[in-house]
Amino acid sequence: KQWYQRRVRGNMTMDHQLMENFARMTFGEVRFTRIPEFRVPGHFSKEENARVAGDPLDHDMVVLFGNDSNHWYAIVLDNRIGQKKAIYYDSGSYSARLMRERCNFHLDFVNKYRTVYLRDTLNVALRQHQDVSSITHPYIDGESARQKNGFDCGVFALANVEGYIR
Numbered sequence: 001k002q003w004y005q006r007r008v009r010g011n012m013t014m015d016h017q018l019m020e021n022f023a024r025m026t027f028g029e030v031r032f033t034r035i036p037e038f039r040v041p042g043h044f045s046k047e048e049n050a051r052v053a054g055d056p057l058d059h060d061m062v063v064l065f066g067n068d069s070n071h072w073y074a075i076v077l078d079n080r081i082g083q084k085k086a087i088y089y090d091s092g093s094y095s096a097r098l099m100r101e102r103c104n105f106h107l108d109f110v111n112k113y114r115t116v117y118l119r120d121t122l123n124v125a126l127r128q129h130q131d132v133s134s135i136t137h138p139y140i141d142g143e144s145a146r147q148k149n150g151f152d153c154g155v156f157a158l159a160n161v162e163g164y165i166r
Helices: 014-027 046-053 096-119 153-165
Strands: 061-067 072-078 085-089 139-141
Touching (some): 014 046, 014 096, 061 096, 072 153, 085 096, 085 153, 096 139
Parallel strands (some): 085 139
Antiparallel strands (some): 061 072, 072 085
């Protein structure tokens, strides 16, 4: 978790560097979409792509996938009014305590993305000023089916998310 701690390197904190890498990997390519609201008008850039995608808390749901180097899991951040929660899915044998720690990590990441990258770097005005947390979005075990082998966790993560969204 060394990279996760705030450290200064020149003028750029590790948080800022992490957000820049995330934005490059997530928004650095032109999206192929049929949804007009998500098309980037004019000249493409990762910054404009991130602006068009907007604040994650303005979307009904945000899907977060995690991998600790040998196992995939999923977290659905449900932002709908009256439905706010973070549902975690693990098809392996992670404990509830460990999955709550994973939720804390991902929600902290969303908060940093919103403030460090969207607000501070791109000057995007955030309509919702409250950070997302276990208080605003209680953690719920999605009760994933258990995989019977050591390699289907990614498929289970996707299937669990699909099942929730339906």
